[in-house]
Amino acid sequence: MRVLGEGVDVVVVGGGIVGAACAEALTRRGVRVLLAERGPLAGQTTARGDGRLLISDKPPGPGLTLAMASLRRWPLLLAALREELGPARAACEYERKGGLAVAVRAEEAAALRELAAAQRSAGADARELTPDEAIGREPHLTPAVRAAVHYPEDARLQPVLAATALLAAVRARGGEIRTGVHVLSVLTGADGWVVGVQTPDGPLPCGAVVNAGGPRAGTLAEAAGASLPVLPRYGTVLVTAPLPPGTVRHTVHGTVAGGPPVVVGAAPGGQVLISSGRRRAGADEALRADDLRALARCTAALFPVLAGVPVLRAYGGFHPGTPDGLPVIGEDPRHPGLWHAAGHAGAGVALAAATGELLGQLFTGEPPLVDPEPFRVARPGLGLAEEENRCP
């Protein structure tokens, strides 16, 4: 780390949940941060997800390790924010409600049991349930359920509230947050090190840049001459009218009748959020009626009781994806002083707590909470490995 005479130590580019978590982790370590967001704070991908913190959907590997670390990190981080900001400004509807993965068809049931066994050997709390036990936990679940796994650690929060709470802490520590700032490129000195970022209103001097640009992280990396294969993916969410408490108790995910995977769970107000997997996306996307219908079909099959419930709204949004489905966290060896925290493949909210912490630890040279190797820019999996799309 180099500290300049003027300017800040780090410019974090991106005011979504990942940028906010990085800025929080850095300012907690005494790093002087300026967060630059092109649009409104927490207004893009962060405002278009479902806020699920899940390990249930992660196959064993570095993705699961990071998710487990993040799910354990979130409550600690939120407790610290409550201490620092007071309960009202730190509130973000965090609720450890547990997850339930279910399968209806025989071959999917076998695959689910196999996945749970592998997750258990990787240290995850994944408890197999009989169909009766599953219906005992989730009374409105379809009686056709054949296999179910309970994940007590799965949780939920409201992403915009979480991001604004993290940013409130950044502000409280003297960090600066600027919106409407479009970072065009990264400026380097004669020695090749980062000296600032360029904006339409002139340069912002800094010693390092954290690229937390979400679906646009690839664009900034490209402008800095260090291309990053982060591509936008599209996800869709349906929100129902409020239902009586307990109608849907867990975050339930499953696949029915060969349809797409669907994740169903209730918000504190009783509304049920139904979200899809992410699909490849073009530059301009709109909601597709067929996607909404497919989501509705899967949900009505999983929870027949929901068939009569009105869907009040629907939204879609871009989520960043990488070729190997893992985020990129760490300094770019091609470009000293340029750090990435990007490519979270639709799980940015779940992974933000560990991502910010890992980035902060790597930045200040502390021992990391997880092995950073699988997330580094120079890993073989970026741009080479087969594509995975496992995150809902």
Place this chain on the structure above:
Amino acid sequence: MTAPPRVVVVGAGPAGARAALAAARGGIRVVLVDGEPRVGGQYHRHPLAEPGSRRLHPLERSVVAQPRIEHLSRATVWALEAGPRPGSHLVHLQQGSADAAGRTQRTLVADALVLCTGAYDRVLPFPGWELPGVVTAGAARALAVGQRTAVGRRVVVSGTGPFLLPAAVSLLTAGSRVAGVYEAGKPSRWLRNLPAALRDGGPALLAELASYAGALARHRVPCRSRRAVVAAHGDGRVEAVTVARLDARWGVVPGSERVIAPVDALCVGYGFLPQLELPLAAGCLVRDGRVVVDARQATSAPGVYAAGEVTGVAGPVAAAAEGELAGLAAAADLSRACVPAREAAAAARVRAGRRFAAALEETYPIREGWRSRLTEDTLVCRCEEVTYGQLRDAVTDRGADAMRTIKLTCRVGLGACQGRICGRNAADLVAGLLGRPPADTLATDRRPLAHPVRLGDLASGPDGPPATC
């Protein structure tokens, strides 16, 4: 393309019905989609809803007699998507009673789309506006005219705009006593330019307004301008209201407050807000809360036309003219069979209507002083019970600076009405708090799901475009 081209008209009020007729007479197949059982929209509610009568209103009769129009009643469009050809759209709709599950799902391919979705009443919040008995002027009139039911026995009417007068008269007709009509604006300015008002509004409209004023005078209803209801009071229901004199910015003149009691209903109307979700879903440019159209009612989106109050509020005559022009233009663009003389005649009436709309807007502006009546506990969003204090905290404490994130931070506009009642007010309040309009003022008007759909009905729908298009 084998099938002949088809226009889908959404909304069967004066604008939509005229658009459908004009396009059908031009030889085009038309599907006219509307949520109500019968043609006519809000304006023609009166002649259509005669109890026990199946007599058709002339507009309705023309629609029924036109073989090229398929009228889908009790049908709502819940989504629009780009269609298979440039300028075409997929129109996803459901038909049937809104109270029951099992509404029929249908998807139409529209080679051209005419959006005549109208406008709904605007209500500005004030302490007590959430009390039962406080209703919109439009709802009170619909109840009085459509069902001959009065919203209350002793009623106060408050707000701004010429619509307050027919609303008050409809209450008298339904048997209410009207304790006062309080107009926040100062409409006398407009009448100073009587020739222009006559030219653009037409003598019939002025005669209509004069007849309302006469009826109110005969019943000795006090009508005051530069005054408004600034608070409603009551235990579980409105029992009294506070009326105050307003300054030029609509701030309360100190000491002018006066309580009117007893009352059992309050009708509020601060003009109208265009229903923008379908135009926004179709990608139409919207400016100052209205769909932008050219001299032929074409929007900025290819294949999409708009007419009536979505383009600006000027009353049914202007809406009908816009509808006819839009229908002619859509038919001409699809069949290349233009009728220049009729287009020109309709266009002239449309221009007069636009001048009238501009005069109305200049006469009855919303002044920012309404914001100063809100207290910490005044509800801004009734569905989610969000107070002004909570909205302000979202902006000042949380740093949320866009409507989308403000919604998600304090839940304003996330309830049953999806921001139709509170969205514009919240955006105005946020503009006051930020010192600038939020970047996404239209976020509360954007509803990709334009109408609630039951999950089971959504699941039953057909995938993809229909085979015969």
